Structures are given as C-alpha cells and as structure tokens.
Amino acid sequence: MTDSILTAPSILKRFQLDGRTALVTGGGQGIGRAFAHALGEAGAAVAVVDISLPHAEEVVEELKAKDIDAIAVQADVTQTSGVQAAVDAVLAQWGKLTIGVNNAGIGQWMAAEDMPESDWDRMLDLNLKGVFLCAQAEARVMLESGYGKIINTASMTGTAVVRPQPQAHYNAAKAGVIQLSRSLAGEW
Known part of the structure; x- marks a missing residue:
C-alpha cells in the first residue's frame, strides 16, 4: 500500500499564488508589510497601498530585491476615489x-470619557469605513471575474476587551470589521 503522505506533492504547492494579484492596504509598514512579503513570496504580484507613498515605495524595493513583481500606490482608504484609484x-x-488585503488602520489609547468626537470619527473612518470601501471596490472586480479572495484585518479586541488599554473606539471599529466580514461573506 502506498503512503499518501510520502507520495503527495509538497504542501507548499497548495499555498502557491502564482498568477494571482494582491492589493494590500497599509502595506507600507507593520502587518501590511508582512502580508505583502508573504503574498509575494508565495508567487503573487503585489500592489503595496499606503497613505504614505515613500513607505509603499520602500516596501516595493524590498519585494523587488526578492524578484517579486510589485507596485507602490498612494491612497487614502477613507475616500472612495482613492480606493478606486488603487484598484x-x-x-x-x-x-x-x-x-x-484590507489592513490599513490605526490604534490609539484614549479614555472614553476624554475622547473628542473627532478621534472617534477618525478611528471608525479608517478602521471600519476604509475596510468597507476597499472590500466593496475589490468585490465589484472579483464578482465580475468570478474569482477573488478578500481578507480583512480585525483584532482580538473586536471580541474581547483588553485591559489596561483604554481604546473603546478601536475596539468598536474592530468588532465592526468582524461583523462586516461575516455579512459580506454571506452576500458574496
């Protein structure tokens, strides 16, 4: 009897992304940068999208040094026009x-009782509305082509309050991302 574990193709082949193209928001640093490298190393061409073009360009140079096909795109994901331009x-x-990969976001510690409305709005605009606008624009293309994968970055704080970080606005936004992702998965 043949051992299917020993005769199966490499598991890494199942994770190859050759021929795929990825758009990674917040790709100029942190988790987004790591996503860009991981997707590129797996074979995808990568658009590094960031509010800071110099940060995006720096990551593209890192990717190109690994022979990964990549472009840098400056975009504000809180604006429909910027998101559409990236797509x-x-x-x-x-x-x-x-x-x-809808990853652009910010974090901020601030006591809820001291939080100006502008900080609340900024957090939800970037961390929740930005994810929605990106997913919407990406899905329009993917639905038309009949194929696509959307990954939205949330946080464990979307399901559990982490102390001592006073970040009600961040937690609310990330909880929204989790439920938004579920809702969109049900629709698409």
Whole structure:
C-alpha cells in the first residue's frame, strides 16, 4: 500500500499564488508589510497601498530585491476615489485583482470619557469605513471575474476587551470589521 503522505506533492504547492494579484492596504509598514512579503513570496504580484507613498515605495524595493513583481500606490482608504484609484492601478498593471488585503488602520489609547468626537470619527473612518470601501471596490472586480479572495484585518479586541488599554473606539471599529466580514461573506 502506498503512503499518501510520502507520495503527495509538497504542501507548499497548495499555498502557491502564482498568477494571482494582491492589493494590500497599509502595506507600507507593520502587518501590511508582512502580508505583502508573504503574498509575494508565495508567487503573487503585489500592489503595496499606503497613505504614505515613500513607505509603499520602500516596501516595493524590498519585494523587488526578492524578484517579486510589485507596485507602490498612494491612497487614502477613507475616500472612495482613492480606493478606486488603487484598484484601477492594479487592473492597469496586471489586468486582474484576485486578492484584497484590507489592513490599513490605526490604534490609539484614549479614555472614553476624554475622547473628542473627532478621534472617534477618525478611528471608525479608517478602521471600519476604509475596510468597507476597499472590500466593496475589490468585490465589484472579483464578482465580475468570478474569482477573488478578500481578507480583512480585525483584532482580538473586536471580541474581547483588553485591559489596561483604554481604546473603546478601536475596539468598536474592530468588532465592526468582524461583523462586516461575516455579512459580506454571506452576500458574496
């Protein structure tokens, strides 16, 4: 009898992303940067999208040093026009979008009783509305092509309050991302 574990193709082949194209928001640093490298190393072409073009360009240089096909795109994910421009840049470069990683976000510690409305609005605009706008624009392309994967970065604080960090606005936004992701998965 043949041992299927020993005769099966490498498990790494199942994770290859050759021929795929990825858009990674917040790709100029942190988790987004790690996503960009991981997707690129797996074979995807990567659009590094960030509010800071110099940060995005720096990551693209890192990727190109690994022979990964990559472009830098500056975009404000809280603005529909910026999000659409990022998606359009991917389509112009590669003709398709198959992976969206909606990761752009911020964190801030601030006691709820001292929080100005502007800080609340900024947090929800970037961490929740930005995810929605990106997923919406990505899905339009993916639904038309019949294929795509969308990954939204949330946080454990979307399901549990972590102390001593006073960050009600961050927690609320990340809880919203979790439920938004479930809702969109049900629709698409």
